[in-house]
Amino acid sequence: MKFPIAALLLCLAVSGASAEATYGAPPSGLADHLARLKRAYPDVILDYDKTKLTLKSGATIPISDGRRDKSFDELLDEPDIDDMFAFPYPAHAKPAAPAFNADPGRVRVESLFREIYGDCRQGAAALKMRRVPWFGGSVLITTRQGVDKALEAVSRDLEKLPKAMQKYLAPSAGTFNCRAIAGTTRLSTHAYGASIDLNTDFANYWRWSKAGKDRKVTWTNRIPAEIVDVFERHGFIWGGRWYHFDTMHFEYRPELLAR
Numbered sequence: 328m329k330f331p332i333a334a335l336l337l338c339l340a341v342s343g344a345s346a347e348a349t350y351g352a353p354p355s356g357l358a359d360h361l362a363r364l365k366r367a368y369p370d371v372i373l374d375y376d377k378t379k380l381t382l383k384s385g386a387t388i389p390i391s392d393g394r395r396d397k398s399f400d401e402l403l404d405e406p407d408i409d410d411m412f413a414f415p416y417p418a419h420a421k422p423a424a425p426a427f428n429a430d431p432g433r434v435r436v437e438s439l440f441r442e443i444y445g446d447c448r449q450g451a452a453a454l455k456m457r458r459v460p461w462f463g464g465s466v467l468i469t470t471r472q473g474v475d476k477a478l479e480a481v482s483r484d485l486e487k488l489p490k491a492m493q494k495y496l497a498p499s500a501g502t503f504n505c506r507a508i509a510g511t512t513r514l515s516t517h518a519y520g521a522s523i524d525l526n527t528d529f530a531n532y533w534r535w536s537k538a539g540k541d542r543k544v545t546w547t548n549r550i551p552a553e554i555v556d557v558f559e560r561h562g563f564i565w566g567g568r569w570y571h572f573d574t575m576h577f578e579y580r581p582e583l584l585a586r
């Protein structure tokens with residue numbers, strides 16, 4: 328008698344899941360997104376067509392896995408290239424609560440990012456990092472793709488903001504860290520040396536806010552728009568633009584910023 332009950336519960340679970348939004352369909356403007364992706368990483372991406380990226384290493388990565396029925400978790404755990412553009416990134420917009428699950432930039436194809444920055448699990452030297460000054464201290468950041476130079480440009484522009492803004496910026500809560508994202512097996516962009524966290528004293532993070540059964544969280548932010556604007560001008564996206572917000576987090580993702 329146990330089996331029919333289990334089957335009933337499974338049916339309920341499946342019908343519940345089918346009521347949720349599904350992900351995986353090609354996003355609008357895909358051709359523009361791919362052109363921007365190639366422009367963002369010219370040292371890595373040799374060419375692309377409708378079906379695949381061809382990398383200078385000789386590797387190829389398919390644009391689409393053909394799936395259009397991914398759950399939100401599957402979108403993050405099993406993304407293809409076009410999934411990385413599932414949510415438009417609202418660069419230079421006034422900071423505001425994103426739509427449910429809209430996380431532009433949290434979807435990353437790991438095989439591509441390992442080609443772009445190297446694999447920290449083979450030793451930090453693989454990432455070719457160097458220290459750059461950061462408001463009275465210094466941070467370790469990758470030199471690949473010119474991320475170090477982009478962060479120096481960020482720092483120069485941030486110095487022009489009112490002194491009162493510096494409390495948000497330093498001490499940095501970290502840049503390079505060869506680790507997975509909390510609660511997942513996916514590598515964090517901190518593992519590529521291409522991200523920076525600002526001062527934790529002013530950070531808000533979705534995992535610290537209580538999610539209800541419907542997985543809804545309440546967006547909160549204390550980072551001023553002027554700071555976000557500077558980072559976005561130099562190719563960094565902000566974790567405060569994610570439904571699953573991480574407001575101290577910035578990462579180098581020029582492919583998501585119109586230029």
Ligand SMILES: [Zn+2]
Nearest residue numbers: 522523524576
């Ligand atoms: Zn971070």
